[in-house]
Amino acid sequence: MKLSRLLFAVIFICLCAVGCTQQKEEYYVKHVSFPEGATVEQKIDMASRLVPTPQQLAWQQMELTAFLHFGVNTFTGREWGDGSEDPAIFNPEELDAEQWVKALKDAGFKMAILTAKHHDGFCLWPTKTTTHSVASSPWRGGKGDVVRELRNACDKYGLKFGVYLSPWDRNAECYGDSPKYNQFFIEQLTELLSNYGEIHEVWFDGACAEGPNGKKQEYDWDAFYKTITHLQPKAVMAIMGDDVRWVGNEKGIGRETEWSATALTPGIYTRSKEQNQRLELFEKAPDLGGRDIVAKASELFWYPSEVDVSIRPGWFYHADQDEQVKSLSHLADIYFKSVGYNSVLLLNIPPDKRGLIHENDVKRIKELSDYLTETFADNKLRKGDVLWQATANSSKEYDVEKDAVFNTFLIQEDISKGQRVESFTVEALIDGIWQQLGEGTTVGYKRLLRFPECKAEKIRVTVNGSRGIANISKVGLFYARPLTEEDAALKLSDVPVNGWKVLGSDSDAQKAIDGNQATYWKADGMTPLVVDMGQAIDVAGFSYAPVNGDDKSGTIYKYRFYVSNDGQDWTECDASGEFSNIMHNPVPTFVRFGRKYPARFFKLEPLAEINNKNFITIGEIGILTK
Ligand code: FUL
Numbered sequence: 001m002k003l004s005r006l007l008f009a010v011i012f013i014c015l016c017a018v019g020c021t022q023q024k025e026e027y028y029v030k031h032v033s034f035p036e037g038a039t040v041e042q043k044i045d046m047a048s049r050l051v052p053t054p055q056q057l058a059w060q061q062m063e064l065t066a067f068l069h070f071g072v073n074t075f076t077g078r079e080w081g082d083g084s085e086d087p088a089i090f091n092p093e094e095l096d097a098e099q100w101v102k103a104l105k106d107a108g109f110k111m112a113i114l115t116a117k118h119h120d121g122f123c124l125w126p127t128k129t130t131t132h133s134v135a136s137s138p139w140r141g142g143k144g145d146v147v148r149e150l151r152n153a154c155d156k157y158g159l160k161f162g163v164y165l166s167p168w169d170r171n172a173e174c175y176g177d178s179p180k181y182n183q184f185f186i187e188q189l190t191e192l193l194s195n196y197g198e199i200h201e202v203w204f205d206g207a208c209a210e211g212p213n214g215k216k217q218e219y220d221w222d223a224f225y226k227t228i229t230h231l232q233p234k235a236v237m238a239i240m241g242d243d244v245r246w247v248g249n250e251k252g253i254g255r256e257t258e259w260s261a262t263a264l265t266p267g268i269y270t271r272s273k274e275q276n277q278r279l280e281l282f283e284k285a286p287d288l289g290g291r292d293i294v295a296k297a298s299e300l301f302w303y304p305s306e307v308d309v310s311i312r313p314g315w316f317y318h319a320d321q322d323e324q325v326k327s328l329s330h331l332a333d334i335y336f337k338s339v340g341y342n343s344v345l346l347l348n349i350p351p352d353k354r355g356l357i358h359e360n361d362v363k364r365i366k367e368l369s370d371y372l373t374e375t376f377a378d379n380k381l382r383k384g385d386v387l388w389q390a391t392a393n394s395s396k397e398y399d400v401e402k403d404a405v406f407n408t409f410l411i412q413e414d415i416s417k418g419q420r421v422e423s424f425t426v427e428a429l430i431d432g433i434w435q436q437l438g439e440g441t442t443v444g445y446k447r448l449l450r451f452p453e454c455k456a457e458k459i460r461v462t463v464n465g466s467r468g469i470a471n472i473s474k475v476g477l478f479y480a481r482p483l484t485e486e487d488a489a490l491k492l493s494d495v496p497v498n499g500w501k502v503l504g505s506d507s508d509a510q511k512a513i514d515g516n517q518a519t520y521w522k523a524d525g526m527t528p529l530v531v532d533m534g535q536a537i538d539v540a541g542f543s544y545a546p547v548n549g550d551d552k553s554g555t556i557y558k559y560r561f562y563v564s565n566d567g568q569d570w571t572e573c574d575a576s577g578e579f580s581n582i583m584h585n586p587v588p589t590f591v592r593f594g595r596k597y598p599a600r601f602f603k604l605e606p607l608a609e610i611n612n613k614n615f616i617t618i619g620e621i622g623i624l625t626k
């Protein structure tokens with residue numbers, strides 16, 4: 001598929017001073033195709049001159065952006081609604097979008113992106129396309145419009161505004177009837193992009209499944225894309241788009257080697273599957289633009305990474321996560337591993353059932369902002385703002401403020417001239433001896449390095465590898481106060497698990513109920529876990545924790561949950577039957593039935609693994625009584 005905006009990938013010539021000679025430098029905006037037979041050197045040279053569009057550049061410079069997940073899930077306690085929710089449940093009686101935006105503004109966020117429609121299909125604006133919207137809810141007597149209120153608040157406080165519109169829609173009857181649903185989706189998009197002023201980011205989620213009766217929806221990305229460029233030319237199109245790339249996890253962790261000039265073909269292009277397979281590239285690959293990759297590639301994209309993560313375990317507000325707001329030290333670490341790894345941070349702060357951002361979240365984002373202000377207020381390195389045009393293997397020395405203590409190094413490239421640094425080292429002159437403080441690979445828009453605190457007379461920065469002349473626009477030295485507090489411990493069970501017994505032959509299954517998430521049970525096939533709790537308990541729900549560690553294979557996606565008083569006759573509990581977003585956000589999930597089942601035995605019957613594998617793993621199961 002050839003998208004019209006690629007025509008925009010105009011090559012323009014600009015004159016740029018290199019050394020004392022005037023030399024022509026040719027840039028490629030957003031996309032470059034390598035000529036047939038190009039050598040590796042030619043490709044690397046062209047890669048170095050791939051640059052962002054003005055909207056991509058403005059997006060990158062925001063650094064801190066906010067996600068607002070809000071909708072029917074806020075009221076059901078689920079992470080993915082199934083579209084059958086009654087709009088009557090949506091009634092955020094104290095909704096105050098100004099409270100949201102003021103909190104975000106005070107915490108240094110530059111843009112707010114609202115889930116105008118999540119997978120449940122419920123629209124937060126009074127759309128003409130469906131009755132499944134705020135217009136059918138009791139909120140503001142059916143006259144409310146969350147999108148409008150947030151837009152107005154963003155204008156008042158000077159924040160940019162973005163919309164998340166889920167392509168996957170579990171309510172729309174026409175979902176799976178491809179042309180019909182595409183038209184329906186374009187109408188929704190058109191309403192959002194025509195009636196609410198300037199939109200700076202349009203976020204299309206990649207999560208997607210089959211429609212009713214297993215019908216598969218073929219999205220018309222090209223038409224969606226044209227709708228955006230026509231109605232909101234300044235907007236970037238994120239995730240299922242070709243302006244902004246998903247970093248590959250929902251943990252808030254970017255890559256140390258992060259190339260914005262990447263060979264990963266955006267998923268909305270029909271050629272993406274074949275090309276990415278040939279290059280063995282995928283969203284989670286550790287390096288998407290190194291030399292070896294460029295050597296094999298036939299084209300590159302300016303496709304920078306966005307790190308999306310929630311301040312709480314879930315994306316939507318759940319009252320039982322009020323104490324689970326990430327600690328300041330966790331959030332600061334996320335900042336260093338997102339903005340500090342050449343990405344934009346998109347931090348989710350979900351409004352609660354009242355329609356307000358909860359006090360705990362307001363407090364925490366302000367703490368984060370104060371911490372970042374305190375850290376980066378004082379550059380202890382002199383003349384760090386002077387442009388340094390660095391070739392490979394060149395060094396530059398900087399003076400340091402006398403007696404200044406520092407533990408953080410900052411380096412930035414002027415990415416309007418491309419991303420070029422491949423590796424660098426930082427040394428300090430301490431008592432007359434040069435000592436290495438740290439090293440890194442890519443720089444891009446911003447790279448932060450942390451190391452033990454020290455004092456130095458001078459700092460020496462060496463660019464070891466570069467694709468041509470790197471334009472280092474800023475270097476700095478800062479002191480980041482060490483933070484130690486941890487996230488609050490998560491309680492997985494309201495009743496003690498000791499004394500519980502697994503029924504059945506596999507004694508290893510005991511590891512799923514030993515109160516220790518570090519141990520786990522792995523079972524072949526969709527083997528149920530049957531547990532005797534030793535005494536009758538009022539079971540109001542259960543928790544399922546996937547295994548610890550990076551390998552999440554075996555994580556259960558679909559299930560049935562039963563209880564029994566004698567271990568013979570089983571009653572199926574009223575539960576959604578899916579751990580929704582667990583594939584991308586593999587955190588412990590709490591399922592509440594909305595009623596209590598007195599029972600001595602429970603059974604978790606897995607129905608599907610996240611990747612349809614034929615085995616399951618359970619880190620821990622707990623029982624909820626409230
Ligand atoms: C995912 C969704 O499935 C989650 O619910 C959430 O919206 C996250 C930002 O993207 O793919």
